[in-house]
Amino acid sequence: MDGSRLADLGGERAMSAQVELVGVEKWFGDAQVIKGVDLAVAAGEFVVFVGPSGCGKSTLLRMIAGLEETSRGQILVEGRDATAEPPSKRGLAMVFQSYALYPHLSVRENVGFPLKAAGMSKDEISARVDEAARALRLTDYLDRRPKDLSGGQRQRVAIGRSIVREPVAFLFDEPLSNLDAALRVEMRYEIAKLHQQLGTAMIYVTHDQIEAMTLADRIVVLEAGRIAQVGTPRELYLRPRSLFVAQFIGSPKMNVFTADAVPDLDAPPGAATLGVRPEDLRIAPQGDGGLSGSVDVLEYLGADTFVIVDCGPAGRITARVPGEAGLAPGEAVALEFDRSALHAFDEKGVAVDVPARS
Numbered sequence: 001m002d003g004s005r006l007a008d009l010g011g012e013r014a015m016s017a018q019v020e021l022v023g024v025e026k027w028f029g030d031a032q033v034i035k036g037v038d039l040a041v042a043a044g045e046f047v048v049f050v051g052p053s054g055c056g057k058s059t060l061l062r063m064i065a066g067l068e069e070t071s072r073g074q075i076l077v078e079g080r081d082a083t084a085e086p087p088s089k090r091g092l093a094m095v096f097q098s099y100a101l102y103p104h105l106s107v108r109e110n111v112g113f114p115l116k117a118a119g120m121s122k123d124e125i126s127a128r129v130d131e132a133a134r135a136l137r138l139t140d141y142l143d144r145r146p147k148d149l150s151g152g153q154r155q156r157v158a159i160g161r162s163i164v165r166e167p168v169a170f171l172f173d174e175p176l177s178n179l180d181a182a183l184r185v186e187m188r189y190e191i192a193k194l195h196q197q198l199g200t201a202m203i204y205v206t207h208d209q210i211e212a213m214t215l216a217d218r219i220v221v222l223e224a225g226r227i228a229q230v231g232t233p234r235e236l237y238l239r240p241r242s243l244f245v246a247q248f249i250g251s252p253k254m255n256v257f258t259a260d261a262v263p264d265l266d267a268p269p270g271a272a273t274l275g276v277r278p279e280d281l282r283i284a285p286q287g288d289g290g291l292s293g294s295v296d297v298l299e300y301l302g303a304d305t306f307v308i309v310d311c312g313p314a315g316r317i318t319a320r321v322p323g324e325a326g327l328a329p330g331e332a333v334a335l336e337f338d339r340s341a342l343h344a345f346d347e348k349g350v351a352v353d354v355p356a357r358s
């Protein structure tokens with residue numbers, strides 16, 4: 001899906017929205033954890049919620065699912081006010097990080113369970129289960145019990161159980177966080193393929209930068225119960241609107257330093273903090289001006305190396321350089337970058353434009 005076209009819908013009520021949040025708030029007693037969220041998820045769109053621990057990602061997803069009551073505002077599903085509907089009436093399918101499979105049932109029975117519970121005919125159940133199994137490459141495992149499956153296969157069974165209900169949208173709450181690193185990569189691919197095949201809207205909560213960047217049509221960055229920024233991964237990476245988003249999106253994090261720490265950088269008017277991403281820095285012999293310091297630590301990763309440089313008043317700055325850096329701790333270096341790579345933020349952390357040097 002063309003992310004920029006979706007972004008153009010902005011805050012407008014898109015008629016094709018599968019799920020829409022209007023002024024949604026959540027209070028737990030006196031504590032307000034969701035502070036007025038507006039968001040329209042379009043048909044077929046993959047939206048990922050990210051944000052620091054405790055910012056309200058899971059609560060917001062559970063409110064959409066109907067597992068948490070909405071204190072104020074509305075949740076619309078296909079244009080219908082679903083705010084007061086129980087989870088089973090919303091037509092949404094939630095996939096949890098724990099698989100919640102029935103151990104005594106086969107894969108076929110597990111996947112078909114919600115359809116049986118809904119009173120569907122055996123033939124129809126069988127057809128839908130076979131179709132879901134094909135999409136998830138589970139056909140050869142239909143007669144096994146969950147205990148005889150790998151973690152990734154169990155996760156696929158859990159997803160299969162959601163697919164057969166043909167939901168309006170899938171809701172995923174950190175579905176891969178129980179899996180080891182290699183399996184996460186494999187399942188990330190599976191979920192991306194599934195989204196391509198089904199074209200169903202997906203709302204996905206994760207801590208994982210790579211999952212967010214690779215899966216999302218749009219990323220929603222939450223900060224203390226509010227949306228800090230919504231945009232395509234590219235927009236958030238290249239044009240973060242705040243220091244918070246700039247430092248949250250990207251790994252290793254964007255380097256930031258106070259504008260007065262490097263006087264000859266010619267900071268834009270109103271800039272209190274400057275930022276440069278690690279891959280935008282080049283290492284040069286120490287000369288005059290720019291960021292200079294001494295190599296503190298080298299982190300060799302194979303394809304590239306993170307060079308952590310102690311830059312005095314500008315603090316510790318990380319540069320990401322291809323291959324081996326060919327440097328040693330203690331070496332004096334300068335860090336160069338193009339002015340177009342510079343980000344700037346005012347005292348409140350709001351992004352300000354960086355004009356080209358005159």
Ligand SMILES: Nc1ncnc2c1ncn2[C@@H]1O[C@H](COP(=O)(O)OP(=O)(O)OP(=O)(O)O)[C@@H](O)[C@H]1O
Binds near residue numbers: 051058060
């Ligand atoms: N049932 C509850 N009663 C009271 N407070 C709650 C309840 N559930 C969540 N909270 C609080 O609401 C806030 C948001 O929690 P939530 O689990 O949505 O955050 P999160 O962004 O998903 O965090 P994490 O990334 O750690 O899972 C937290 O401060 C949490 O302590």
